[in-house]
Amino acid sequence: MVFLIDHLTVKKTRTTITDIADQLGISPATVSRSLHDHPAISKKTKKAVVRLARKLNYQPNQLALNLLQKKTNTIGVIVPEITSYFFSSIINGIQDLVNPLEVNMIIGQSNESYKEEKKIIQSFMSINVDGFLISPSSKTRRFDHLNAIRESNIPLVIFDRDCEGIEADKVFVDEYNGAFQAVEHLIKSGCKRIAHIAGPNTLSTSRHRQMAYEDALTKHGIKIHADYIVNCKGFAPKHGISPTRHLLALDKRPDAIFAINDGVAIGAMFVIKEAGIKIPQDISIIGFDDDPHSCYFKPSLSTVWQPTYELGMLSARLLMKRINSKASDPKFRVETLFPELIVRGSSL
Amino acid sequence: MVFLIDHLTVKKTRTTITDIADQLGISPATVSRSLHDHPAISKKTKKAVVRLARKLNYQPNQLALNLLQKKTNTIGVIVPEITSYFFSSIINGIQDLVNPLEVNMIIGQSNESYKEEKKIIQSFMSINVDGFLISPSSKTRRFDHLNAIRESNIPLVIFDRDCEGIEADKVFVDEYNGAFQAVEHLIKSGCKRIAHIAGPNTLSTSRHRQMAYEDALTKHGIKIHADYIVNCKGFAPKHGISPTRHLLALDKRPDAIFAINDGVAIGAMFVIKEAGIKIPQDISIIGFDDDPHSCYFKPSLSTVWQPTYELGMLSARLLMKRINSKASDPKFRVETLFPELIVRGSSL
DNA sequence: CTGTTAGCGCTTTCAG
DNA sequence: CTGAAAGCGCTAACAG
Secondary structure, three states: HHHHHHHHHHHHOOOHHHHHHHOOOOOHHHHHHHHHHOOOHHHHHHHHHHHHHHHOOOOOOOOHHHHOOOOOEEEEEOOOOOHHHHHHHHHHHHHHHHHHOEEEEEEEEOOOOOHHHHHHHHHHHOOOOEEEEEEEOOOOOOOHHHHHHHHHOOOOOEEEEOOOOOOOOEEEEEEHHHHHHHHHHHHHHOOEEEEEEEEEOOOOOHHHHHHHHHHHHHHOOOOOOOEEEEEEOOOHHHHHHHHHHHOOOOOOOOOOEEEOOOOHHHHHHHHHHHHOOOOOOOOOOOOOOOOOOHHOOOOOEEEEEEOOOHHHHHHHHHHHHHOOOOOOOOOOOOOEEEEEEEOOOOOO | HHHHHHHHHHHHOOOOOOOOOHHHOOOOOHHHHHHOOOOOHHHHHHHHHHHHHHHHHOOOOHHHHHHHOOOOOOOEEEEOOOOOHHHHHHHHHHHHHHHOOOEEEEEOOOOOHHHHHHHHHHHHHHHOEOOOOOOOOOOOOOOHHHHHHOOOOOOOOEOOOOOOOOEEEEEOOHOOOOOOOOHHHHHHHHHHHEEEEEEEOOOOOHHHHHHHHHHHHOOOOOOOOHEEEEEEOOOOHHHHHHHHHHHHOOOOOEEEEEEHHHHHHHHHHHHHHHHHOOOOOEEEEEEEEEEHHHOOOOOOEEEEEEOOOHHHHHHHHHHHHHHHOOOOOOOOOOEEOOEEOOOOOOOO
C-alpha cells in the first residue's frame, strides 16, 4: 500500500541516476558508467540500467552537467537587430550549424547601441555562454566590452562588421568587391553622374563600400563629387527618402544611385517614381543585400547578393571549433566570403 | 615568491564565495548571507564581504544557482520562422518584456514542420527552460508534444496561432475582425467579384480570415464563388504568383483580391502589373500584416495592421506571471488584441 | 550574529 | 567490474 502511494506521488520529480541506482541496488557511479558506454562495465548491468532508464524515461539533468563541466552548451549571438532579412538569415545559418551539435543559441539585439551591446555581453557572460558571435553596433567605437570577453578567455567570433584592433576570429563578406562590381556595372551601362547613399562611416561595411565606389569611379576616369555622396541614418526604406530628395534637388541630378542597401534603395525608388522620373531610363538604381522583396518591385531592383546564410554557418563553425579546442591557439582566422552582382530592371 | 606565482596563475578561475570566505577567515554561508542582505548579519562583516567581493569582481555562478533552484531563468520561444517581419517583431516584444526581468530567451524555428517543432520542444525541455512561448507550425495537427509540456508542469503560452484542444494561456489577434474590415472595405469601394488567396487551413488564422471573407460577402448579399478562393503554399511573395495567375485566367476575372498576407499580396501585385492590369482601377488588392515594405510599392499596399510587438509583450507577460506563481491555477487566460485596417493606394 | 552540514545531480578519481 | 567519496558553487536548515 505504501508502495503504491509512493509510486503515485513520488513521480513528481524527474528520475535521476540515483533513482535508477536505488531500484537496481547498485551505485550511482555504475549507473553513470553504464549510460556512457564505459568500457569497464558488465554487459549485464549495463543492459539492466539502460532498460530501466528507458522505462523511467530518464533524462540527464543538464543543469548538473553544466555545473560540473562549467559549460552550458549555449552560445550568445549579438546582432544590431533581428527584423531585417540580412541578419535574420545569418541567424538561420548559425542555428543550422549549431543545432545538430546540441548547442543552443541565445540572441541579443543591440539596436545599434553601444550601451545595449555592453549590457547584453555582461548578461550573457553572467550566464556562462560558451562563446560569442558578434556583429557590433554602428555606434560601437570603444571595445572594452569585447576585450572583457577576450580577457575571460571566452571564444569570440566577429562577423560582417569589423572591429579593427580586436583580435578574434572574423568572418566577412568582401564588401569592396561587391560594391566595386555594382558601381562598375553602372559605369559600363553608360551612367556618368553616379551618386552614393552611404551608411554610417563607423561601420567597416559602409566604409568599404564607399571606398569601392570612389575607386571604381576613379578607375574609369570619373571625378568624385562630394555632392553625390550623402549619408543615411539607417537601413530601412524610410531612411532612403530624404537622401534621395536631396540628390534629386541637385543642379546636376545624378543619373544613377548606388545605395548602401536594398532597404534604402527601395526608399529611393519610391521617391524617384513619385517625382515622375523613369527608372532606369533617367536614373539607374542599385542596392545591396538582395532582400527577398527586391525582385517584386517595378522595376525590380538590381543588387549585390551576400551569402548571409553561409556567413552565419561559417562564423558558427569557427566559434565551435574554438570552443572545442582547449589550446588557446593565438592564431586567429579571418575568412572572407564573396558577394555576387545581380542585375535586374532598375539598371540598364 | 610562491604568493606571486599563485597570484598570477590561480586567477584563471572565477572568484567564488569560498575564496572570499577564506580570505576573510569566515564561512561561505556568512559570505552568502552578507551578499543577500540577510537580516542577521553584522554591519561590519557585511561591509568587509561586500568590499572584497567588489574588489575581486565576484560574480555569482548562475550554473550553481540553476542546479540548486532547478530554474534557468530562460524561456523557450518557438516560431515557424524568424525571417518574416511578423514573427521577428513579435520576438522583439517578447525580448523587451523579458530582458528587464533578467530572463533570457532561446529561439527555435520550426520551419512549419511538426517534427522540427517536436524536436525543439524536447531539446528545450532537456535544458530546463522555465516556460514556453509557442506559435505552432502550420503542419501541426497532433499535440502530443504540447501535452508533454503541460504534463511536465512547464508553463506554456500559445500565441497568434491557436491549437484547439490544448489548455494553456493564449494570446491572439482578432483575425476575423481584421479580415472582415478588409473585405467590407473592398465591397464598399464597389468591388463585386472579390477573390481570396487563402492560407493553409490547418491554421486558425487562415480559417478565421476566410470565414470573415465569406461572412462579409454574405452580409452584403454577394454570393461566394468557390472559384474565387484559392490557396497558397506559403507566405512569401513567390507564393502569391501562381494563385494570382490562376485568378487572372478565370472567365470572370475578379475585381479585387484579399490576400492572406502582405507577402502574398506583393506577389499578386507583381503578376497583375506584369499583365498590364491596373491597380486599383481594374483590380483592388489588400493584404494583411502591414509589412514595412508594403507602403513603398506603387501603388502602396492596403493592408490590415496587427499589433505584433504588443502580442509578443503580452504573451511574455502572461508566461512570466505563470512562471512566478507557484500555484498551478487551472484558470487559463485567453487574450485578444485588435488589428486595424490601413487603406492605401492598392484599393479605392 | 555565525559556523557546520547537507544536498541539488552528476562524473571521476581512488580503492578495492 | 563496481562502490565510496569528493566536489562543481551555492543556499538553507539547524545549531550554537
